Amino acid sequence: MKNLIVKATLLAGLVAGISGVAWAQGAADAVAQRQAGFKAIGAATGEVKKVMDAGGDLTSVAAKAAEISAFAKRIPALFPAGSGAESGAKTRALPAIWENKSDFDANAGMLGTAADKLEMALKANDKTATAAAFTAMTGQCGACHRPYRAPQ
Numbered sequence: 001m002k003n004l005i006v007k008a009t010l011l012a013g014l015v016a017g018i019s020g021v022a023w024a025q026g027a028a029d030a031v032a033q034r035q036a037g038f039k040a041i042g043a044a045t046g047e048v049k050k051v052m053d054a055g056g057d058l059t060s061v062a063a064k065a066a067e068i069s070a071f072a073k074r075i076p077a078l079f080p081a082g083s084g085a086e087s088g089a090k091t092r093a094l095p096a097i098w099e100n101k102s103d104f105d106a107n108a109g110m111l112g113t114a115a116d117k118l119e120m121a122l123k124a125n126d127k128t129a130t131a132a133a134f135t136a137m138t139g140q141c142g143a144c145h146r147p148y149r150a151p152q
């Protein structure tokens with residue numbers, strides 16, 4: 001009987017150990033995916049700015065704004081609980097994210113809305129509307145980074 005309890009305990013420990021590894025792997029994947037995504041929207045933002053500054057055809061970068069909007073929708077799920085620095089991953093995500101997850105998710109939603117407006121202005125090749133929408137959208141990047149991203 002005692003032996004059986006020891007075996008059961010060992011088995012339970014083994015299962016917990018395996019799921020712990022899977023969980024850490026999940027956190028690392030989420031961190032890698034979100035960092036790659038943010039890097040990509042940083043580049044997309046830069047592409048839009050380049051065409052704006054050059055006075056080029058704004059419609060040529062409308063897809064970049066759509067890319068940012070699509071990523072914005074994925075942000076909430078890319079920050080699962082436990083994927084902060086405590087996971088061991090190299091991340092600048094601050095604990096404040098999970099203390100205020102609904103506010104953080106709302107920030108992601110506002111980025112999506114702002115990127116949609118930018119896409120419309122770009123598609124219309126409207127310089128004035130693009131300039132305003134671009135400022136509004138990049139304002140959303142900063143509004144989320146200030147409370148939720150650690151400085152480099």
Ligand code: HEC
Nearest residue numbers: 035038039041042091092093107108111140141144148149
């Ligand atoms: C909802 C919050 C939020 C919004 C909105 C947001 N970011 Fe971030 N961003 C973060 C967080 C948190 C990190 C840190 C992620 C990590 O290290 O795990 C980050 C990281 C980054 C990085 C560094 C990626 C890397 O190489 O590790 C870049 C670049 C970036 N964001 C650009 C942008 C741009 C450009 C926008 C707006 C178009 C934007 N972000 C909007 C929260 C946000």
